[in-house]
Amino acid sequence: METLIIAVLRTCFSFLILLTVSIWIGKQVNSHNNHYNFALSVTLGSFIANMGFDTNLKFTPMLASFIALIFMYLISSLISIKNRRFRLWLSGEPTVVIENGKLLDGNMKKIRYSLDDLNQQLREQGIFDLIEVEFALLEVSGKLSVLKKTKYQSVTKNEIVSTNTSVDIHLPIELVMDGKVVEKNLNSQYSSAWLNQELQSRNLQLKDIQYAVISSNSSLIIDLYNDHLKSPLDQE
Template sequence: MEDIISSILRTVVSYFVLMTVMLWIGKQVNSHTNYYNFALSVTLGSFIANMGFDTNLHFTPMLASFLALILMYFFFSLISAKSRPFRRWLSGQSTVIIDKGKILEVNMKKVRFTLDDLNQLLREQGIFDIFEVEYAILEVSGNLSIMKKTQYQNISKKDFNPNNYNQEIMLPIELIMNGSLVEKNFNKNYSRQWLYQELKTRNLQIKDIQYALISSNGSLFIDLYDDHLHSPLDVE
């Protein structure tokens, strides 16, 4: 009888501990957007199961290990928020599978991604003809992000402008992230000098910018750390 009561109490306490933690980091863990979140969710499940049902293990050391894991996750999250190289090492990065309608076999081999996998993910998005695809990117989560060729995209208001019919499609080019230049993305069309001039006309400095990129239509998008919003939305 004591074993049953002990198991019930351990389960109840473990459940409330898990719910408390999930209120704190649940959105990140449940998204499974990267390897680290996936590994953490599996490990948390194992911890809670042992804490609740394995009466051969002492509860207090298990709880201490569980809390240590959460603190480690929080510490890594703080570093990731400030360091893009660390974030990419910890979380992985996306892989371009199709570039301007061409399948990149070398990239597919790197991630052990087959043509059958590609066709299946395309069909799941309602694309049965690979000729319709301009860009395809395999995300860290395993999902395939698709940009269709212009003639196969859904019609929007801007499509009623004849000047847009022959507009070239390109992937967005990141130039600034977290106040630092993304050096590898600069080219002869979008050089550092060009960027400095654009920022000068806007009276901005690189350190003020959280994110800047060239959009798929060739426009420069800039998001500042200080958005100057007097009443920003705060929706959980």
């Protein structure tokens, strides 16, 4: 009877701990948006299961290990915010599987992604013909992000495009992330000199920029660390 009561109390206490942690860092863990978060959530579940049901294990050492895991997660999260290379190693990068309407077989083989998987995920987005796709990227989470060709995109009320107008579409090019230039994305058109000139014309310095990208319509979009918003929206 005593063992039963202890098991019930341990389970209730463990559940409260997990609930508290989920409220605290739940958005990142629950989303499973990368391999690290997936592994962390599985490990947290294992800890809670053992803390609650395995009465042969002492509760205090398990709790200490659980807390240590949480602190390890927080430290790695802080490092990844400031270090893009560490963040990419920890979280991974999306893989382009369709570019300019053509399948990239080499990339698909590297990630062991079959045509059946591709077609299934396209169908789930209402796309039944590969001819409609301009670009497709397989995210780290396993979800497929798709950019349709212009003529297959839904037209909104604000978009009145002449049928004779030709619009060039390309994959967005990230030039700056976390105040650092993404060197591998620079080319003859978007060179370091061009970027510096654009920043000078806007009276900006590289250290002030959180994110800069060439959009799919060739526009330079810049997001600053300090956006000078008087009342930033804080709705979750």
